[in-house]
Amino acid sequence: METNLEKNLKNFNILQFQQDLIDWFIREQRILPWRKDKDPYKIWVSEVMLQQTRVETVIPYFNNFIEKFPTIEALANAEEEKVLKAWEGLGYYSRVRNLQSAVKEVAEKYGGRVPDDAKELSKLKGVGPYTKGAILSIAYGIPEPAVDGNVMRVLSRILMIEDDISKQKTRKLFENAVRELISPDQPSEFNQGLMELGALICTPKSPSCLLCPVQRHCLAFGEGLQDELPVKTTKKTTKTVVINALILRNDTGHILVQKRPSEGLLANLWELPNHEMKLHSAQDQMEQLKHFMKEKYQLDVTIENHFMNLKHEFSHLIWNIAVYNGYVSGSSAEHFVQKENCMFLPLEDVLRLPFPVSYRKILAEIKV
DNA sequence: AAGTCGGGGTA
DNA sequence: TACCCAGACTT
Structure with a gap:
């Protein structure tokens, strides 16, 4: 044939x-x-x-x-x-x-x-x-x-x-x-x-x-x-995820950063502490963020203000990131243990780490 | 076979 | 907006 x-x-x-x-x-x-x-x-x-x-x-x-x-x-x-x-x-x-x-x-x-x-x-x-x-x-x-x-x-x-x-x-x-x-x-x-x-x-x-x-x-x-030509069928399913991220400073002005998991999206790159928003929650965004920081890091943080919004599009996913400024006082932070994948660093050291473009755009807006 | 995995250039 | 780009890996 x-x-x-x-x-x-x-x-x-x-x-x-x-x-x-x-x-x-x-x-x-x-x-x-x-x-x-x-x-x-x-x-x-x-x-x-x-x-x-x-x-x-x-x-x-x-x-x-x-x-x-x-x-x-x-x-x-x-x-x-x-x-x-x-x-x-x-x-x-x-x-x-x-x-x-x-x-x-x-x-x-x-x-x-x-x-x-x-x-x-x-x-x-x-x-x-x-x-x-x-x-x-x-x-x-x-x-x-x-x-x-x-x-x-x-x-x-x-x-x-x-x-x-x-x-x-x-x-x-x-x-x-x-x-x-x-x-x-x-x-x-x-x-x-x-x-x-x-x-x-x-x-x-x-x-x-x-x-x-x-x-x-x-x-x-x-x-x-x-x-x-060529014949090419297309499929696109982009879901949107709402994310709260936090620029968290301690008494010395250092910023909390963490390393992403070794598998999956943006594996082993760094990011700011963040969590996916639960929609239809009774809590507002700042309350959810404060609660998240307590649960994950045992830190009593104060959310100061909204810093910026950022929309970042991947091939199959959209992040809507709301970024906040916050601080944690020495008395609250003194029990925090620095780990190699999660630590407070001065901004100049933060900028030496590899970040996804979305977070790099946020870091670029931080003054001193 | 379908889904996952980035980011930017182009019409 | 919606493709498309010197694709590969996982499920």
Whole structure:
């Protein structure tokens, strides 16, 4: 039984397509910091940073990260807190915790050399099908598919593939397509060419087909259907959570901060003491906050005033944060025990810790 | 297969 | 607003 993909590849000039794509990429590619050499470690770092993140956003983070952690050994031996600080603001923080964990494994098991084997790469934390293929093809010149969102969009148009790209299994279909198309001699340029084309020409909306170097190969353009592809179903459920947060000072003006749990949302980042508002409560917000501080920290706090409100949107969640100022007197605070994940610190020390963007915006408003 | 996990740029 | 971005992991 002939598949749809096989049918559409039948009259497809693969060699000419490779040459048109690769020639264009070599001619038009952007100058990017991770393209300066083929150090597998740097390629790896860049690929992890680029997951669900735009190139322009990544550039300064990449430069700073490589400056601080220039080698496998440097990252393997770094404190997690320093590593998270270098990732602060980039989002998806489990990426960098997985990266450091995997780098430690490479240092121990492979003598600090990034594996060039698909199975060994797949065992590393945070290295999925895309990142594995990107490292193999870009750093080692091995013809493996590296299918990301760009590649699925580009190839869905070129090959008229109408499968839903939001489905997990569809990626395998595109990997098979790439295996048919990829240049065995220049897999790095081929894979990067597909992604660069998706970023610069074959964009999600209003693709620049008149400028496209592979226009003559594109089945969707031939039919005028480029705007109908790719097929992607969307689902979005964003619930809103109301949060009370407290800037709590003690007699010396130090501020209470705590470290978030090691799993889940914003794992291992720091935050101000806070709790989720119970709606329909008889207590008002300030009463709930005072009660919460007594229950969790055994602190008798005085809420002074409302400081600011902040709305922070995640992909699937919205935080409405109401921030208050408060203080705790020495007599009430004297029994408080500083712990490594919960302590009073002077503001200058607080600012050295890694915070989510939402809390960093609050801290930025605090004067002295 | 569906849900979780950030943040910012763009139309 | 509603996508979308050089995805991976958990359930």
